[in-house]
Structures are given as structure tokens and as C-alpha cells.
Amino acid sequence: MLVLAKNANALLMFLLELGVLFSVGYWGFTLSAGWAVKLLVGIGGPALFVAAWALFGAGGGKNATYPLTGLARAALEILWFGGGALALYASGLAASAAVFYGLFIVNAVLRIVWNEV
Template sequence: MKAANSVVLFLVELVELGAPAAAAYWGFTVSWPLGLAAPAVLVASWALFGSPRAKYKTRGGAGRVGFEVLWFGAGVLALFAAGAPVRALALALVCGVSKALAVAWDQ
């Protein structure tokens, strides 16, 4: 079970990197400044609201779920907007599965 927990934590970390990467991918399809700004906005919002040491941390419950849906949803929508619907669907599925496992195993 300990190995499974480690795999889920690794998957969650990859997903957390996937959303800003998707935003950068979309941004660079539009212009290079947007390619730099889009992931910066996501990273800043994660630092302010989502990280364990966030200044305005969203606690558990509806607030946290809402923040994560918006944050990870931004990555999924960015991939759709960039013309990569298969990648967007894959990111959405991996986000959903990893978050469901993290909640099920209290991580």
C-alpha cells in the first residue's frame, strides 16, 4: 500500500505540473508573451491559494474543490483552445483519477 501511495503522490505532482505546461503550450500558439504569462498566472495562483504554504490557503471542502477545478480546468481548456483535444481529454482524465485516488487515500 505504501508503494501505491507513492505512485499517487507522484501522479498528483505530475498533474500539478501539467496545468501550467498546458497553459504555456496554448500561450505559445498565440504569442510568445502569452506563452510566458499564462503559466506564470497559474503558478502565482497556486502559490497564493493552492500550495501547502499558501498565503491565502484554500482549506478543505467546497473552496478547495472549486479552486482545483478552476485551476486544473484552466489547463484542460488551454489544451482544447490550442487545438489538442486528445491531450486535453487525457489531462482531464489523469487529473480526475489522481485527485480521486488522493482523496480516497487521504493524501
């Protein structure tokens, strides 16, 4: 049963990662600016997040170009997933932002408890 819970938590982590990219893209397209800016931010924002994750956080740090560990990894996750939550909040979806970040906190705590960080 614990294996199933750990796998479900890993799936949640993956879905949260995708959620960050969706949230940042959504925020970009909801800006009150011209379509050129919306397109640039709506596509460029997630691209910057992907680049940061690939460099420092991919695969739990195992597949990253410059893997972070310990407090640096915790700071990366807080900023990265917090960025997704802030993007939702800035898009006018405050309740969704709170649920998103709450799910991240639950996921992170379970990964710490299960020594999966």
C-alpha cells in the same frame, strides 16, 4: 503496496501541476497573433497560474499563502487543472485535454479515498 500507490499518486499530482503550466504556455505560443502577444501569453499565462497556485494551493494548501480547504479547495483544483485541460483543447489537442483531465479526476478521487486532501 499501498504506500507505493500513494507515492505514485503524489508523483502524478506533481506531474499534473507541471502539466498545467506546460499546457498554458503551449497554448499561449500557439495563438494566431504576433510574436509579442505569443511571448506575453506564453510566459505570462503560466506565471499567473503559478501565482494563483502559490497563493491558494501550494503543498496541498500547507505551503500556500492563503490556504483553501473543503469546497473552496475543490473549486480551486477543478478550475486550475481544468484551465490546463482547456488550454490543451484550445491548442487543438482535444484528446490530450481529455486524457489530462481524466488523470486529474483519477488522482483526485484517490486522494479523497485515501484522506489525502
